[in-house]
Amino acid sequence: MTGTPLYEGKAKILYATDDPAVLLVHFKDSATAFNAQKKGEIPNKGRVNCAIASKIFQYLAQQGIPTHFIRQVGSNQMLVKALQIIPLEVVVRNIAAGSLCQRLGIALGTKLPAPLVEFFYKNDSLGDPLVTHAHIQLLGIATPDQLEQLSQLALRINRHLQAFFACAKLILVDFKLEFGLDQGGNILLADEISPDSCRLWDEREGELRDRIMDKDRFRQDLGRIAEAYQEVANRIQAVDQKMIPVGDTNLGNFASYLPSY
Secondary structure, eight states, X not given: OOOOEEEEXXXXXXXXXXXXXEEEEEEOSEEEETTTTEXXXXXXXXXXXXXXXHHHHHHHHHTTOOBSEEEEEETTEEEEEOOEEOXXXXXXXXXXXXXXXXXXXXXXXXXXXXXXXXXXXXXXGGTOOEEOHHHHHXXXXXXXXXXXXXXXXXXXXXXXXXXXXXXXXXXXXXXXXXXXXXXXXXXXXXXXXXXXXXXXXXXXXXXXXXXXXXXXXXXXXXXXXXXXXXXXXXXXXXXXXXXXXXXXXXXXXXXXXXXXX
């Protein structure tokens, strides 16, 4: 049973529980893009994303990554630890796509020489702007030590997720993370990891538009959105975690895969 709603976002609703240290997260079928200028519904997205995020949180916890995840309690609901969310989106990029190409003119599909970590200020009215370490300290969002912890955690998570998705024949292009502080001031991974927050390409496909297995299908009106999400869920549920290698994954060079849409 759900309790008092505390917050409703674009893709999830947070509810209070009988334990003030625990929240219930309800995953919605709603989809938004371009700072909510585009809205829609993806059938079964909430159920699929909840299953994907639960599996990935469990995997990351086994690798020593501290997360807010407690357990999945329904097809589209999970229990999580209550955190003070740090108002930053931490983006890790392995291959050039999206706003990185727009800002710097890098060709879509260019493999980056090393993973790139960027910070964006979580503020819808400002359009979630890219911020530097100096901006973050000016705003009082995080200390230099916390920023270093966020960067190192993000890179560790990236290595584990690259290996995890590679076992599902998926290429992790880039992804967004959110973190929060527990009552002891410890940084924990929060929010979700799913096709809503990751760019995932199907390594089995040749054409880029057919490779896309994430919310870019919604953003770019490519169709087969629900099918792509479900395929991601099916593949990761089939991953044998004992077979996941530790370390960097060879992503190849995808600079030739320019958009055909």
